Structure formats: C-alpha cells, structure tokens
Amino acid sequence: MMYVLRKLMDRMLQAYGKGPFGPIVEALDFFLYSPDKTPEGPPYIRDGVDAKRFMSWAIIGLFPAFFGSVYFFGPRVLLVVLVSYVAGGLVEVMFSILRKEPIAEGLLVTGLIFPLTLPVGTPLWMVASGAIFGVFFGKEVFGGTGHNIMNPALVGRAFLFLSFPKAMSSGWVLPGQGALGAGLSHDATTGATPLLAVKLAQSAGQSVTVAIKEVVGTDWLQLLWTKGPDAFGATSAILVVIGGLIVIFSRVANWRIPVSIFGTIIVLGWVLHTLAPSTFMPPHYQLLAGGLLYGAFFMATDPVSGPVYNRARWAYGIGIGILILLIRGLSGYPEGVMFSILIMNLVAPLLDHAHRSITSRRFQHG
Amino acid sequence: MAPQIHWMLVLFAAIFTNNILLAYFLGMCSFLAVSKTLKTAYGLGLAVTFVTTATAIINYGIYYFFLNASTSIFGVDLTFIQYIIFIAVIAAFVQLVEMVIDKYSPTLYMALGIFLPLITVNCAILGTSVFMVIRKYTFIQAAGYGLGSGLGWFLAIVLIAGIRQQLRFANIPEPLKGVGITMIVTGLMAMAFLGFAGVANLG
Incomplete structure (x- = not known):
C-alpha cells in the first residue's frame, strides 16, 4: 500500500512537479512523507527543528482544546474547522502557484488556531471570509509564512469582530448540550x-x-x-x-x-x-x-x-x-x-x- | 460637546483611542514617505509633536482673543479667516523648528529633506487646531489635545518605521513594495488600535 502511494507520488512529481500545479503536488508529498530537504527560509530556529516539526508540535498542543470543544459543542466544530482550512488553504495555494514556491506549513496552525477563537454559532461564510482575510492580508501580502508582522489568525478574527460585531457577540452557545448538532439547530441556548x-x-x-x-x-x-x-x-x-x-x-x-x-x-x-x-x-x-x-x-x-x-x-x-x-x-x-x-x-x-x-x-x- | 473632560483624558484619548493618524487618517503623506528608517521617523515625529503642541496653544490664543466674536477684543466675528491664520502660524513655527534642527543635527536635516518644510501642510497639525476649535476645548484641554495628537502621530510613525525596517527582509509581492504594503500595515494598525475604543472619549 505505502509502496503504491510512494510510486504514485513520484509519478505525480515527475509529471506535474515543474508545471503550474507543482506546489500542490509538492505539498502533498511533504505532508505524506517527511521532507528530505533542509529548510529554505524562516521560521529559522537555532537547532535542527525545521518549520514542519515546529508546526506539528503547535498542532499537537492545540489538540486538547480542539477535542474538548468537539466534546462540548458537537460536530459543528469539525465543520467550522474544515471551512477555515479550505478557505485559508485556497488563498495559500493561489499564492504558492503565483510565487512558484512550495506550500508552507504555517497554514496548518493558522487554520486550526483561528476557528477555535470563534463562537460556535458563527455562520460558515463568516468563518470563510475571516480565514481568507486573515491569510491574505495577515500573511500572504507580506510574503507568506515567516514574513508576517501580525498573527494571521488574530487578524482574521479582528476583521470578523469589527465587521460583524453582533454575530460575534451573540452566537455563544452553552456547552455540553448533547453531542449532536447543538450549534446547528436554532433552539440551542445562547x-x-x-x-x-x-x-x-x-x-x-x-x-x-x-x-x-x-x-x-x-x-x-x-x-x-x-x-x-x-x-x-x-x-x-x-x-x-x-x-x-x-x-x-x-x-x-x-x-x-x-x-x-x-x-x-x-x-x-x-x-x-x-x-x-x-x-x-x-x-x-x-x-x-x-x-x-x-x-x-x-x-x-x-x-x-x-x-x-x-x-x-x-x-x-x-x-x-x-x-x-x-x-x-x-x-x-x-x-x-x-x-x-x-x-x-x-x-x-x-x-x-x-x-x-x-x-x-x-x-x-x- | 463635553468641556468637563479632564485634560489628562483628552491627552490619552488623542494618543490611543482617537489617534490623529490611525483613526482620522490625517498626516498620511509624510507618514508614508519618511517612515523607511527609525532614525528619520523619530526625528520627524519629535518635530511634529513639538509643532502640534505649540501651534495648538498659539492658535488657541489667537482664536479666542482675535477671531471669536464673543470673546475677542474687537468684538467682530473673524472666524472665516481662521484657516489662513492657523496655517500662517504653523508655517512660521515650522520655519523655527527647521532652523533649530539645521543647527543642531545637520544629518537629520538632510535625511528629512523636503519633508521638514512640508510639515507646514501636514494635515494632522492643521487638523489638531481645527478640531480644538470645533470641540470647544478649554485652554488646558486644547494644550493636552495638541500634545496628545502630536504624540499619537509620533507613536504611529515610530511603530510603522520599526515594522518597515523588519519588512526589508520580507518577500513582499513586487507591486506592493514600498507604499502599498505600508498602507496595508497602516490599515491593520488602525484595526488593532480600535481595541482602545471606549477607554477614553474626546466628547
């Protein structure tokens, strides 16, 4: 199984690696297998930890809070996180293709850290626009992961908070009301x-x-x-x-x-x-x-x-x-x-x- | 208007909650042009702070002694010429500052270049004098407001200069380099400074 996958990746790298979709294929390869290259840019670290391992630990650190919120608020949390990843990922992929650079791992953290700061009742299109704004203006215009001056997740959240103050302050659902669909139904207690x-x-x-x-x-x-x-x-x-x-x-x-x-x-x-x-x-x-x-x-x-x-x-x-x-x-x-x-x-x-x-x-x- | 606000609150509000640059976007031109390095930003910031405070105080006296009908010694309403008078006072003052900087720090004088005489038309400075009149400040409030707006502008330009120094190494897309990214950062800064909303009010 692993052998077939590796074969497939190699063939894809050969076929598309140099083309416009190169960054996507490369990112897939990076995600599935550890990179055999040394880090090329920041975030620089003194010892041998490269950006990828750095991000992995940050994500592991976020897991307790993430699983806790799934337990408290039900599967809507998963949906919100997914929307945030997809929306932020689109921007990231777009810029990677334009820059002809591999997709940076920073999104993995930003895409998880950002939705965890929102109220559960936030409409999904708001989650998406916050993620897009955060990744675009908080990170990509400065040159991507490692170049930003402000935390992209917070830029996205501040954008939502200032643009939709009502939704951001009234969508708070009480935790622990049955695992399924607490945030999805309209009779959830806020x-x-x-x-x-x-x-x-x-x-x-x-x-x-x-x-x-x-x-x-x-x-x-x-x-x-x-x-x-x-x-x-x-x-x-x-x-x-x-x-x-x-x-x-x-x-x-x-x-x-x-x-x-x-x-x-x-x-x-x-x-x-x-x-x-x-x-x-x-x-x-x-x-x-x-x-x-x-x-x-x-x-x-x-x-x-x-x-x-x-x-x-x-x-x-x-x-x-x-x-x-x-x-x-x-x-x-x-x-x-x-x-x-x-x-x-x-x-x-x-x-x-x-x-x-x-x-x-x-x-x-x- | 609320003339009973303590002057310290006016000062605080002018720096943080109602920052002349980040809330009103006045004085953008020299803010964008002279913020490349911390040294020049610091120098220009000090000059603007000094000019804003001093001209707010002088213009306050001129407005209430000569222009405003009910308090002036002439008893005639001359407020229609307030803009010309304010600008003239500011221009004279900038001249003074220019001579002082030229005498004591020729390098800074050279670095600031054309932007030093152009403080004259820095809208933040005229804006401060005009706001002071519109909001009917007392003398001590006007002085606090002048100092506050100057310090607020100073704070903003020093912050952006620090950021721009760091951004020299960033991989910014070609079309956004320079003024483009600076304006984006300014927008983000304004967003962050909204966090102070409600801490103090200018009335």
Missing part, C-alpha cells in the same frame, strides 16, 4: 460569556464583584472545566493549559511570554482590583475567564510576529498583560486579549530594536 456578563452588569451600573457572583456563584472550580459559553477553544481552562504545557515543553513556544503575561495579570491585576474593585475584575477571574490562557499560550507565543530577543519577550508579555487589564476594565469591549496581542505585535519590532541598541551600546563602552 448566553453571555462570563466576561460579557460582567461588562453588561458594569454598564448597567452594577459592581464587578456582584456580577461575578451572579455568573459563577461561589464555584470557582467550574471555571476550570467549562466556563459556560465561550470561544470554543477557550472553553476549558484545564485543556488549554495542558496544550500550553505541551507547546512550552516542546520549546515551540517560549515560556517567557506566557509567564510574563500571567505575572502582570496577577500582580498588576491585584493592585488595580484593590484600588478600584468596581472597575477591575479580580486576577483569578481575569486569568480563567475569556481567552486569556488560550491567547497567552498559543497566539502571543507565535515566533514570527513576536520579538526574538529574550529581554524583548519579557517586555512584550508585560505589555500584553497591561493592555488586557486596560481594555477589559475600561473599554467598551468585554474581551481585550485579541487587541492586546495585535497591538504588541506592532510594537515587537521596536522592542527588538531597543534590545539591539542597548546591547550594542554596552558593547561599545566595554
């Missing part, structure tokens, strides 16, 4: 996410602490397993943390970034909560509710759009933490993780530059 509930209470003049009591009661452990309706990848804090530990221990993600984000949220969040308890949520709620864990482990740690020096990484994580607290507490949006990471993506080149100029100055002065 509800406010934990963060949205707090925001609504806040704008109604209620204090944050009272609102949190109403949402979670006294059962804090409930937030660990399922937090009620939320982006499906972020539903279960435990599963996200398991995946996060996988990416950190496989060294795909740099531990400094999530650690500095959590540290900022805990320390500064506690200070702000003590100073203004009616505006800022307590730090443990900040950590567990919403997409903070998911964003900190999988999106802020994107090696391409983040800074590359360790000292810059600390500053980057602290910046994300501060912005999350600011946006969640004071802005009109219930959730600030997406915007915080996007903004710090923009600042990342400056942080690297600052590190370089500090180091070179020290070098010059002995």
